[in-house]
Amino acid sequence: AAPLAVPAAAAVPAAAAPVAGLKSVDPADAEWVSAAAAALGRTRTGRRILRDIARLQERRGSPTLILIRPISNNGEFRYDSDLLVMDAAHRRLPPEESAPILAHELQHVLQRDKNLPADALEMEVESYTVESRVWSELGIEPKRGSFAADARRRLRRDTDGFLAWLGKQYSTNRLLHGGTIESYADWLKAELAKSERGRRRAERDLAKALRVVDAMRAEGKPEAAVRSFLQDDVEPVERRLRDISYAEAWNERDLKALSAPEGRAAFRKYSRGVIRRARSLSRR
Secondary structure, three states: OOOOOOOOOOOOOOOOOOOOOEEEOOHHHHHHHHHHHHHHOOOHHHHHHHHHHHHHHHHHOOOEEEEEEOOOOOEEEEOOOOEEEEEHHHHHOOHHHHHHHHHHHHHHHHHHOOOOOOOEOHHHHHHHHHHHHHHHHHOOOOOOOOHHHHHHHHHHHOHHHHHHHHHHHOOOOEOOOOOOHHHHHHHHHHHHHHHHHHHHHHHHHHHHHHHHHHHHHHOOOOHHHHHHHHHHHHHHHHHHHHHHHHHHHHHHHHHHHHOOHHHHHHHHHHHHHHHHHHHOOOOO
């Protein structure tokens, strides 16, 4: 009889090389993180960002965590949870197309460590400037018609026009450029007052919802029905209260920083540098 054919051993994929300062939440995404970081590392701007991210891990003793999941935009950095989230669509893209977006979000990670006002529009200006530089250094362009392509086109065409447009896209952020530290602080105080009003409304809504829960249980409603009401009417208000408390904490921190001469000086210096670097990409 003919000898049995021995099947060839299945190829074992090489383990993704770890990237200093970065770690995927899901180990299955480690290869994506490694490939996107490698593409980013082929650019001058990307190498600077990856170097600073590695140094950030050294200082605080933990890496920047990256979560990949379906979201409503390309990527986002969540200040409250200190988590970088990339849209799941990036798994299907060449790493070169993901690298500029990753650079944008990693710049936000680095900004968080600088103790600058969390809602300064300069943060977004800087991240879009970084993103645009990476697109240029990779020699590719974002997908035609995308938000990334629109932002890059506006930034390269006219800095002042870009700033006005970006302010409309990020309406909850405030630009220091063109204003004063005092007006920025007044805006923060107004935001705190708005949060206080929102918190009082949310606390009233929560009290009403919890009274409904008590009534349902008093009448012997099934616990499954109570849980459904909790999910639909109680938990959203609790999340609202949580978000308000986070916003208040950031605003109070920023007001405290801006009350000190060194904090005001650092913010002015940062704003001027960001606008100068944005202008360096613009035709006018």
